[in-house]
Amino acid sequence: MPRTVYYTAVTLDGFIADPNDSLEWLLRQTEEQPDDGFFEGVGAIVMGSTTYEWLLRNLDGPWPYTVPTWVMTHRNSALPENGEDGKKPDIRFAQGPVADHYVEMCTATGDHDLWVMGGGDLAGQFADEGFLDEIITYTAPVVLGKGRPLLPRRLDLELIEAGYSGPFVIARHRVIGPLLEDG
Ligand SMILES: NC(=O)c1ccc[n+]([C@@H]2O[C@H](COP(=O)([O-])OP(=O)(O)OC[C@H]3O[C@@H](n4cnc5c(N)ncnc54)[C@H](OP(=O)(O)O)[C@@H]3O)[C@@H](O)[C@H]2O)c1
Numbered sequence: 558m559p560r561t562v563y564y565t566a567v568t569l570d571g572f573i574a575d576p577n578d579s580l581e582w583l584l585r586q587t588e589e590q591p592d593d594g595f596f597e598g599v600g601a602i603v604m605g606s607t608t609y610e611w612l613l614r615n616l617d618g619p620w621p622y623t624v625p626t627w628v629m630t631h632r633n634s635a636l637p638e639n640g641e642d643g644k645k646p647d648i649r650f651a652q653g654p655v656a657d658h659y660v661e662m663c664t665a666t667g668d669h670d671l672w673v674m675g676g677g678d679l680a681g682q683f684a685d686e687g688f689l690d691e692i693i694t695y696t697a698p699v700v701l702g703k704g705r706p707l708l709p710r711r712l713d714l715e716l717i718e719a720g721y722s723g724p725f726v727i728a729r730h731r732v733i734g735p736l737l738e739d740g
Pocket of ligand 1: 564565566567572573574577578579580583604605606607608609611612629630631632651652653654655674675676677678679682705706
């Protein structure tokens with residue numbers, strides 16, 4: 558069974574982008590991609606349309622992902638012309654409940670991980686269905702005060718790994734389920 562993992566960078570105060578969808582706070586931290594083996598284990602990706610459009614605007618070359626990628630959207634978005642391998646990128650637009658697409662996404666991973674790239678509410682939609690297995694965060698040493706939230710839900714988590722890389726604190730959490738609260 559593939560794992561469904563929300564893997565993202567985040568500020569110390571819990572934002573994945575500033576209020577204008579800028580990631581300048583992240584891009585100034587490091588030019589390097591993390592070398593943690595996560596990307597090699599990814600078999601499919603899912604993201605929301607704001608994230609997709611940010612990627613399209615900031616692409617510095619061809620589409621970087623070779624695995625099937627779902628974009629959840631109600632919009633008619635553009636498609637990048639080609640991927641790093643010279644082939645047409647496998648980008649699939651979908652809408653509606655994530656449960657309607659989850660089996661197809663998992664099948665497409667070929668038993669690898671499904672990477673929920675973001676945003677936060679999309680990760681929440683997977684959590685609402687009990688599909689989200691893990692959250693891996695790279696916390697940057699910056700606070701923004703406001704912005705796009707990491708995961709606007711109330712969930713109970715278990716810390717299963719922690720460390721750091723350069724300026725980032727890395728944490729891997731297992732999603733236990735909805736936060737059980739008194740009253
Ligand atoms: N720090 C990081 O590493 C990191 C990672 C990922 C993203 N980001 C950034 O964080 C911000 C996230 O933006 P965001 O919170 O607006 O989230 P988003 O998930 O990227 O986009 C949200 C939009 O996706 C569409 N959508 C979501 N679920 C859908 C569904 N089930 N069916 C159909 N459409 C659906 C809706 O737009 P429409 O219906 O209008 O299409 C919704 O408004 C972006 O700026 C992104 O670049 C940062």
